[in-house]
Amino acid sequence: MARPTRSETERRRDGMRAAAVMHELALRVGAENPHQFAGYFDRLTMMTTQATGKWRLNFSGDKALSAQQLYLLARVDADVVHLHQNGPDDLWRAMWGDVHMLWQLCRTRLISAGPVLDDRIWEKIENGCGSERDFLLTMAEFEGEFLLAEFYGVTPVFRHLTESIALYRLHREMSAIIPLGMDGAGVARCVRLCLEEKTIAEKLQRLGVLDGVWEELAAVVGMQGERMLAEDRWDILASKLDWIG
Structure with missing residues (x-):
C-alpha cells in the first residue's frame, strides 16, 4: 500500500525537525559539520555513513529523518525521539x-x-x-x-x-x-x-x-x-x- 502524499507544509516541518535534531546532536558530541558528525557516529556504531554522506541532507533540512535513522541516532543520544517530536x-x-x-x-x-x-x-x-x-x-x-x-x-x-x-x-x-x-x-x-x-x-x-x-x-x-x-x-x-x- 502506497504511503499517503505529504503536503509541502508537512515536508518543510519534517525537514526542520531533522535539522534541529542533527545540529543539536552535533553540538552535544562536539562535531562542527555533517562530515565530523558522521565520523563520530561511525566510530560509535562501526558503520560507514561518512563515506556516503548519509546525514548531509538531514542537516540541511532538505530530507526528513526516517524511523530507521531515528533508531540509529538513539545510539548517540537517547533523547533523540523526544527532541524530534517536541523540539527544543x-x-x-x-x-x-x-x-x-x-x-x-x-x-x-x-x-x-x-x-x-x-x-x-x-x-x-x-x-x-x-x-x-x-x-x-x-x-x-x-x-x-x-x-x-x-x-x-x-x-x-x-x-x-x-x-x-x-x-x-x-x-x-x-x-x-x-x-x-x-x-x-x-x-x-x-x-x-x-x-x-x-x-x-x-x-x-x-x-x-x-x-x-x-x-x-x-x-x-x-x-x-x-x-x-x-x-x-x-x-x-x-x-x-x-x-x-
Missing part, C-alpha cells in the same frame, strides 16, 4: 502540536517564574502544585511579567518563546468560539520580541531552523497591534492584574 524546549509542540496539549506548556498557569525555571525544578513544581490560574489570568500574568522584565532589561529565555506561542494559539482557538475580553496582540508581541532576542535567535540559527521558524510564525508576528509600545500594553493589563498600580 517543546517548540514544535507549541507551534504544531494538538491544541489540547498546549495548556501544559503554559508554566505561568502555576507560577509566574515558570518559563525561567530549570526543567527538573519545573517538574517538581508541576507535580506538587494543586491549584492553577485560569487562562485569561495566566495570559495577563505572562505578559505582565514579560513587560516587567523588558522594563528592567532582563532578556527573555527560550521557554518564553514556547509559552508565548502556546498562549497565542490557545487564545486564537478560544476567541473563535466565545468573546474573551482580552486581545491576543500582547502575546503576539511577546513572540516577536523573543524571536528578535539575540540569544534565542542564535540558538535557532545554530539548530538550522531560524528562517523556518520565522516563516512559520509570520502570521503571528505580523498580527495587527504587535508593534504596540510597552506603555500601551501596561495600560491594557492594568485592569487585569492587581499588582499593576
Whole structure:
C-alpha cells in the first residue's frame, strides 16, 4: 500500500525537525559539520555513513529523518525521539502540536517564574502544585511579567518563546468560539520580541531552523497591534492584574 502524499507544509516541518535534531546532536558530541558528525557516529556504531554522506541532507533540512535513522541516532543520544517530536524546549509542540496539549506548556498557569525555571525544578513544581490560574489570568500574568522584565532589561529565555506561542494559539482557538475580553496582540508581541532576542535567535540559527521558524510564525508576528509600545500594553493589563498600580 502506497504511503499517503505529504503536503509541502508537512515536508518543510519534517525537514526542520531533522535539522534541529542533527545540529543539536552535533553540538552535544562536539562535531562542527555533517562530515565530523558522521565520523563520530561511525566510530560509535562501526558503520560507514561518512563515506556516503548519509546525514548531509538531514542537516540541511532538505530530507526528513526516517524511523530507521531515528533508531540509529538513539545510539548517540537517547533523547533523540523526544527532541524530534517536541523540539527544543517543546517548540514544535507549541507551534504544531494538538491544541489540547498546549495548556501544559503554559508554566505561568502555576507560577509566574515558570518559563525561567530549570526543567527538573519545573517538574517538581508541576507535580506538587494543586491549584492553577485560569487562562485569561495566566495570559495577563505572562505578559505582565514579560513587560516587567523588558522594563528592567532582563532578556527573555527560550521557554518564553514556547509559552508565548502556546498562549497565542490557545487564545486564537478560544476567541473563535466565545468573546474573551482580552486581545491576543500582547502575546503576539511577546513572540516577536523573543524571536528578535539575540540569544534565542542564535540558538535557532545554530539548530538550522531560524528562517523556518520565522516563516512559520509570520502570521503571528505580523498580527495587527504587535508593534504596540510597552506603555500601551501596561495600560491594557492594568485592569487585569492587581499588582499593576
